[in-house]
C-alpha cells in the first residue's frame with residue numbers, strides 16, 4: 001500500500017459551551033487571564049446526557065454516513081482516550097454496536113491510553129496495519145474521544161470536549177511521511193489520574209509546561225537529524241508549511257512555536273532573518289534548564305516568531321481556542337482547523353504535527369497533503385465537517401450552570417442506578433445521548 005494516511009475525517013463537539021470571558025468574571029480571575037493569558041475564547045463541555053461513548057457513537061455514525069462507507073468495509077477500529085468509564089471494557093466495544101448490526105464483527109483493535117497521546121498511538125497502529133502483511137484490504141478507523149474536566153482552580157478553564165473519527169487507508173490525501181518522525185518518552189508526574197474515584201486529574205501545571213517544551217525540543221532535534229540524513233540538507237521551519245501542536249491552551253502553542261524558532265537560531269538554520277538572530281543570540285549561553293525558565297527569552301522568541309506564527313500556526317488555532325483542550329482529539333482538531341481555513345491551497349504542502357501526552361509520551365511526525373479524489377478530497381472533508389456551522393449552532397451557558405453540571409457529574413461519576421433527564425433538545429439531529437445506567441452499571445444510549 002502506498003501513501004497510507006487519512007482518507008476522511010469528522011468531528012463532533014458538544015453544543016454546550018461557556019465563554020472564557022464570563023468564566024474569568026465568575027472565577028474572580030483578573031480580566032484577560034483566560035482570554036489573553038491562556039489565549040482561550042470558549043470551552044465546550046458535556047452536559048449530563050453526553051459522555052465519551054455517546055460522542056464517539058455520534059462521530060463514527062456520521063463519518064460512515066457522510067462518506068458513504070459500508071460498516072463491513074472497516075477491518076480495524078482503534079480508539080484513543082484518557083477518559084476512564086470502565087477499567088476493562090474498551091470504548092471500542094461500545095462502538096461495535098454500529099458494526100454488529102450490519103453483520104461485521106471481524107474488526108481488530110482496542111483502546112490506547114496515555115493522557116493526550118492515545119489518539120496518536122491509535123492512528124500509528126492503523127497506519128502500520130495498512131502497511132503490514134496482515135492488512136486485508138479494508139479500511140482502518142481511528143477515534144479520539146475525551147471530556148477534559150478539572151477540579152475548581154487554575155486548571156479548570158483549560159477543559160474541553162470532543163470526538164474525532166479518521167478513516168485510514170492507501171492513496172490518502174493526508175499521507176504519512178513515515179521516515180520523518182521523532183519521539184521522546186520518559187517518566188514524569190506532570191499530569192496523571194491516580195484517583196480512580198474522581199474524573200479529575202492531579203496536575204502540576206508548571207511542570208507540565210516544562211515537560212511539554214522539553215519533549216518538543218527533543219522531538220524536533222530528532223526530526224531534523226532524520227531529515228538531514230535522508231535529504232542531505234538541513235531542516236528548518238522553512239521546510240514545512242504548517243506546524244500543528246497538541247493544544248491544551250493557545251498560549252502554550254505560541255510558546256512552543258517560539259521554541260522551534262529559538263532551536264533554528266541555535267542550529268544556525270536559514271528560517272530566521274539576521275535581525276531575529278541578533279535578538280536571540282544573547283540567549284545562546286543559557287543551559288537547557290535555564291532556557292525553559294527564562295522570561296526574557298520567552299518574550300524575545302515569541303516576538304521574533306510572530307510573522308512565522310501567523311503564517312504557519314495561526315490557521316490551526318481556531319477549534320482549540322473555541323472548544324478547549326480535547327485531550328486526545330486536541331491535535332487533530334487543530335489539524336482540522338487548518339483544513340477548514342486552507343483546504344483549497346493545501347496540495348503539495350507539508351504539515352508537521354506534535355503530539356504530547358503527560359506522563360509522558362510525545363512524537364513529532366510529518367504529513368504530506370494532496371487534493372485527493374471525491375469523496376476523499378481535502379475540500380470534501382472540509383465541507384463534510386462543517387466547522388463553521390457547528391460553531392455557530394452552539395448554546396452558551398452561564399458559568400453558574402456549567403459549575404452546576406460539573407457538580408452533578410462529580411456525583412454521578414462511577415455511579416449506577418440512575419436515569420438522565422433524557423433532554424436532547426439542544427443536541428443536533430443524529431446525536432447519541434445517555435439515557436440510563438442500570439443497577440449492573442450497564443450504560444444505555446439513544447439517538448436523536
Ligand code: ACO
Pocket residue numbers: 030031032033034036037038116154155156157158191203204205206208209212247248249251252325358
Ligand atoms: N491578562 C493577561 N494575561 C494574564 C493575566 C491577565 N489579567 N493574568 C495572568 N496572565 C497570564 C500569565 O502571565 C501567564 O502567562 P505567561 O505564561 O505567558 O506568563 C498566564 O496568564 C497563565 O497564568 P499563570 O498564573 O502562569 O498560571 P495559572 O496558575 O493560572 O495556571 C496552567 C495555568 C498552569 C496552564 C493551568 O491552567 C493548568 O494547570 N492547566 C492544566 C495543565 C495543562 O494543560 N498543561 C499543559 C500540558 S499537559 C496537558 O495537555 C493536559
